[in-house]
Amino acid sequence: MSVNISELVHLRCHRPEAIAEAAARRTRRPLLYGNGRLMVVAADHPARGALGVGGRSMAMANRADLLERLCLALSRPGVDGVLATADILDDLLLLGALDDKVVLGSMNRGGLQGASFELDDRFTGHRPEDIERLRFDAGKLLLRIDYDDPGSLTTMESTARAIDDMAARKLPVFVEPFLSRRTLEGKVGNDLSAEAVTKSIAIASGLGGTSAYTWLKVPVTENPDDMAEVMAASTLPAVLLGGEVGDDQDGAYEKWRGALQLPTVRGLVVGRSLLYPADGDVAAAVDTAVGLL
Numbered sequence: 001m002s003v004n005i006s007e008l009v010h011l012r013c014h015r016p017e018a019i020a021e022a023a024a025r026r027t028r029r030p031l032l033y034g035n036g037r038l039m040v041v042a043a044d045h046p047a048r049g050a051l052g053v054g055g056r057s058m059a060m061a062n063r064a065d066l067l068e069r070l071c072l073a074l075s076r077p078g079v080d081g082v083l084a085t086a087d088i089l090d091d092l093l094l095l096g097a098l099d100d101k102v103v104l105g106s107m108n109r110g111g112l113q114g115a116s117f118e119l120d121d122r123f124t125g126h127r128p129e130d131i132e133r134l135r136f137d138a139g140k141l142l143l144r145i146d147y148d149d150p151g152s153l154t155t156m157e158s159t160a161r162a163i164d165d166m167a168a169r170k171l172p173v174f175v176e177p178f179l180s181r182r183t184l185e186g187k188v189g190n191d192l193s194a195e196a197v198t199k200s201i202a203i204a205s206g207l208g209g210t211s212a213y214t215w216l217k218v219p220v221t222e223n224p225d226d227m228a229e230v231m232a233a234s235t236l237p238a239v240l241l242g243g244e245v246g247d248d249q250d251g252a253y254e255k256w257r258g259a260l261q262l263p264t265v266r267g268l269v270v271g272r273s274l275l276y277p278a279d280g281d282v283a284a285a286v287d288t289a290v291g292l293l
Helices: 005-014 017-025 063-075 086-094 128-133 151-168 194-205 224-231 249-259 282-291
Strands: 038-043 081-084 102-106 138-145 173-182 188-190 214-218 238-241 265-270
Touching (some): 005 086, 038 063, 038 238, 038 282, 081 086, 128 138, 138 151, 138 194, 151 173, 194 214, 224 249
Parallel strands (some): 038 081, 081 102, 102 138, 138 173, 214 238, 238 265
16 A cells, blocks of 8 residues: 555644544454464564664665555455554554554663663553553563673563563563673674573563463574474463564575474564565565465
8 A cells, every 4th residue: 555644744733633543443353363373563673773674774764665565564364463663553553554453562662773772671662551542452572681781680670560560451461582792892682592592581481470461572593493492491472583584585484484383382573574575575575474374
């Protein structure tokens, strides 16, 4: 579909209440139905200043283009929903693109990419009360832990309280855990070794007063053959995150295909690699990912 930016801006200027009205009349659906699998397209990267895809540093900077790609992805059979920040979800509500879709609000975007405070992942996005008020279906939060950074303890505590607040509302929350560290140049990197991902899963699973509404959002390890042992660290349901895949889209699909056979893995949450595939064919990329489920 073609997105009319002028119309969206007009609504935002003259009828800001139209967003809440669209949220109130949105047709909802269960988190899981049909085959019990979940296919979600992610678009919460811009709010963390992460606009690049591959070698294109500003690929996600054009909002009309991003919205058109999202609407196309959401229209494809088998796509269950979207994960995004308030600004993008508000636009999608106004466009009528969220009916009968699972909507995940992105909760903490404070750790800006490349910033000195990147690991200070404060909760600057959706609050649990916002997700409840807007009748969204779940939340997602990022939990990066650096053993050399005392500030990670604050991030863990904030995460635990967010899990508690979501559980009190009986709302699922998807926790995306990593063990992270800075290079000598100060760049933050995530450790995708089997040992690190296993530890991150164990830590995330134990946060909060109950795990009843906690899901995990986990990466595929450096060696995909390790995933069975890694995912044995928890009984919490999990989805795989896509991350950057570069030009090897087929290789990424194969990694996902194997991990999706594991008993706790219930689906995929993939963003840039589907919205901005190397060949430019969003529909084909999305359809292939759906086929893995």
